[in-house]
Structures are given as structure tokens and as C-alpha cells.
Amino acid sequence: MELLVLYVGFILAAYAVIGNDVIQTLGTFLTSNNKTHWTVLWAYASAILVGTLLYGWCFYNGDVSYDRLDKIPLPETLNWWYLIAPLSLLIITRIGIPVSTTFLILSVFSSQQLIEKMVMKSVYGYALSVVSAFVLYLLIAKLFESKKSIDKLEQSNQKKFWIAAQWGSTAFLWSQWLIQDFANIYVFLPRDLSVWVLVGSIVVILLIMALIFKNRGGKIQEIVNQKVNTRNIRSATIIDLCYGLILFLYGNYNSVPMSTTWTFIGILAGREIAINYLLNNKQLKNSYKLIAKDFAKVNIGLAVSIFIVYVIQLFKTMP
Template identity: 60%
Template sequence: MQLHQIIPLVAFILATYSVIGNDVIQTLGTFLTSNHKKKWWILWLYAAGILTLVIVYGWIVNQGDVSYGRLDMIPLPEKMAFWYIIPPLVLIILTRFGLPVSTTFMILSVFSSQAVIEKMILKSILGYAVAFVFAFGIYLLIAKKFESKESISRAEKEKSKKGWLVAQWLSTGLLWSQWLVQDFANLYVYLPRQLTLTELLISLFIILVLMALLFKSRGGKIQEIVHSKANTQHIRSATFIDLTYAIVLFLFTELSNVPMSTTWVFIGILAGREIAISYRLNKNEIGKSRKQIFRDLYKVNIGLIVSILLAYAVGMLNLMEV
């Protein structure tokens, strides 16, 4: 096997590792937090089963395209140079510092034209805004009943908690499936747009093994962002977060097949939620919530800037090679 054939496989493995360490925890973080007493492999089996169904279904109905059309505007380079490995390596480093970096921008930008990058940025900004407003509106209505200390304490003691446990697992399953439809493109951008059965099975095996490592470590560094938000360790709170997130992702899945940053949607959900809870339950905390929101925005914008710089750097290297 020649070097230019090895690079896509190595890049796919690195991208999978980096995306799982960064983006997956933003989708399954509340699930892991609220089910911290359960064995990690039980949670992994649930997530792995849904992932397998989504990827196999996409492969069958889309004639080998598991990205669900998200890579239609992003062609695979005829010859992939070694510098295409740089973005997932940078993403791994940033993830180690706990930065909620957008893997969509970090990975896909180096393959995309300026026009596609602009569309991804606009759709992601819109995603943040819609997520913020949607979450803010929902939590204005439900904060007092479901997010106050008294209601949380009662829920912990009630036998009906099992019902909320089922609801949270279902909402997580819905969210997980919608996130996969959006973010499979970030993994499979390094591989042919139509996979053979062998390529499908090998890539699926790699993803499931790396997911198992994440679940065993209970989320890693990025999980701290989930822990820092109010009540995320409680089943009811996790259920509402996951359901809100899933609805917004579904809306944007139907809007267009332009890739978008699910990280920005996630940050928007948490931001709208935090402001609404502070406003309804403790107005003295609004200033603190604003600081958290700006801190999270600062972190994701660092990733955006680095992504654009990487895209230009890779573009220049490609021109120099020609």
C-alpha cells in the first residue's frame, strides 16, 4: 500500500478519535452524567446499537453514502497529501484543553471552497441563534416546575423516576441519531463518497472501538462543560436538554444538506437554558450566566479562527505542490 493510500485511513482514525472526544460528548454528555452509576459498557451498547443502525441505513438508502448527502459539495481530493492529517491532530490538542471546538469547521474547512465555508458558517450561526431562542422559550415555561431545587429534590425521591429514566434514554436515542446524520460527514470526508461493504465494516469497527474508550473514561475533558451547567446530572434536566437539542438538529437536517456545526447548536441550547433558569429562579445569577455564555462563545470562536487558518494553509500547500 502506497503512502497516498495510507494517509486517508490514518486521517480517518485520527478524525474519528478527535470528533468522538469533542463532539460526541456534547451529544451524549448529559446521558453519561445522569447515568453515572450505570456500567459504562451498558451505555456504550445502547449508543453503539443506534449508531450501527443509522450508518447501515444510510449506506443502504444512499447507495453507499453514509454522510446523508452532507459531502455532496465537498469532493474527495484525487491525491491526499500528508498535511490533511493536521486538522484532526490540532483538534485532538484543543480537545485536551477542554475547548468545545467545532469539528465541522476544523475538519471540513480544509476540503471546502470559500463559498461552502461561508454557507457552513451562516448555517451554524443561524443554528446557534435558533437553539438559544428555542431553549430560552422552553425553559422560561418549565424552569420553576422542573429545574428548581425543590422540584429536583422531590423527583429524586419519587418512584416515578423510572419513567423519567425511560424518557431520557429515548430522548438521547433521538438526539444521537440526529447528530449522527449531521456529523458523519466530519468522519467520512477522508474516505470515498460511496463506500464498499468492506470499507463500511472496517470504518464501523474503528468508530465503535474508539467510542468504547470514550465511554470507559466517562467523557474526558470536554465533559466539564456539561458538568458546569445547572442540574445536568439529573434525569429530568438531561431529558429536556437532549430533546430540545434533537428537535433543533432535526429542523436543520430538513433545511438543507449544507454541513453545520452541531457544537454551536449545543452551546446555543445551554446558553438559552442557563439564562432562562437564572431569570426564573435566581435573577442574581444572570450576570454569572452571561459570563459563562461569553466564555463558551470565546472558546468556539477560537476553534473557528484556527479552522479558517488551517483551511488557507492547506490550500497554499496544495498550490505549492502543483
């Protein structure tokens, strides 16, 4: 029974985490390359994933989470109620709510002290993302995000450069996101993976990614598509680079897991405010509505996470 919970938990967590979170990193990539066949995009992302996974496995003594699970040991007994968290995440993802997988999945296995650290790191990450994106786009919006500059890009030879730059920024961001979120995917498996478990897990993850790429992201993708100019390849490149740098500089500051969802929503929020302030005659009403809607969704996810952790704690105390 315990082995069944372990492997079913991993599969459910992998599908739910990737389905919910992958759009943060590959959403703009999928949107701006909508004319490229999904198998090409999938193969590119898969190669980066396998490389990042193998690097962590080799240099962290079999721990593919890059030590993010160091203070989250695998329970001695895995009962069925641990599956409530990934099942709930799966349902929420299908609805289209960008819940924080870090809170929902890892909180079930974590101490209260570590949960508090995860929440604080995520809140600071959100604030840093909003401010950083807002300042950045105040400086570059007129140059890169105006309709005139985008039309000029379409008619120039610069597009090839930006295509290459976007694929490069996607590779950087995708690797940094994986370093943060491998913990959410692999929390059900032993911290020192054997070769066969590693290979099997890679096969499962790549199959899940193929399904998501074939569906072009699914319901969660709407969060990216609703934002200004995200279909433009230059805009997508700048978003990815900004997001990747924050994960690299702030996310790797320590090994405490953090919500990449909150960071992503923060970047889109700061960007949306700056662009509408500079380019749309300070018409911020629609921006605030979108931002409030996204922020409400992630807070609903946090509330659901807390409720599920509470329910599982009740099961733990039952005889």
C-alpha cells in the same frame, strides 16, 4: 502514500470528532447515568450508531453522510498536509476546547462558497438554539428545574418514567447528531463505501467510543458538568429532546453541513440564562461568565480552523 493518508486521516478524524463532539449528545446521558456501568451505556449508543450508519449506507447509495458530502468530493491526490486538520482537532480536544469539527475538518476539502454557507447555517443555528432554549425554559424552569421539584422527583415513582424518557430522548438526539456529523468522520474515505471498508470503519469507531465512555467523556465533559442541574435525569432529558428537535427540524432543512457544536452551546446558553433569571433571583452574572467562556472557546476554534485552512491552501500552491 495516498492510501496511508486516507486511512490515517479517517482514524484521526474519527477519534478527534467523536472525542470533541460526542459530549454534545451523550454528555448529559453520561452525567445523569454515572452509576450505570460504562459498558451498558456504550452498547446502547453503539447499537444506535450502527443502525443509523447502515440506514444511510443502504438508502444513499453507499454514502453514510446522508448526502452531506455530495458537494465535497474526495481530492484526486491526498497529500500529507490534509492530516494537519484532524491532528489539530485532536490537540484542541485534549485541551478541552469545544471547537466546531465541521469548520475544522470539512473546510479543508470545501470551496469558499460552501464554507460561507456552512458558517451562515451554523450562526443561524446558534441564534435559533439560544432563543428556543430561553423561551422553553422560561415556561418550564419553575416546574422542572427548581430544587423543590427535583427533590420531589427523587422521592416519587416518576423517576422510572424519566429514566425511560431520557434513554429514549438520547436515542433520538444521538441519531440526529450522527446524521449531521458522519460527514466530518468519513470525509477522508470514498463517498460510496464498500462492505469491507464500512465494516472496518464501524470497528474503529466503536473502539474509539469505548475509550471515551470508559473515561466518562474526558476534558470536554466539563462544559456539561458546569451547567445547572445537568446531573438530574429529568433536566438531561429535556436538554436532549430540545437539541434533537432543532437538529431534526433545522439541521435537515438542507444537506449543507452545519456546526452541531454551536447549536449545543446555544441551547446550554439559553437554558442557563432562563434558569438563573427565574430561580436564582435574577443573578445572571455567573451565567454570562460561563456563556462568554464557552462562546469564546468556539470562536477560538473557528479562528484556528480558518488558520489551518489557510496553511493547507499554502501547501497546495507550493510546487
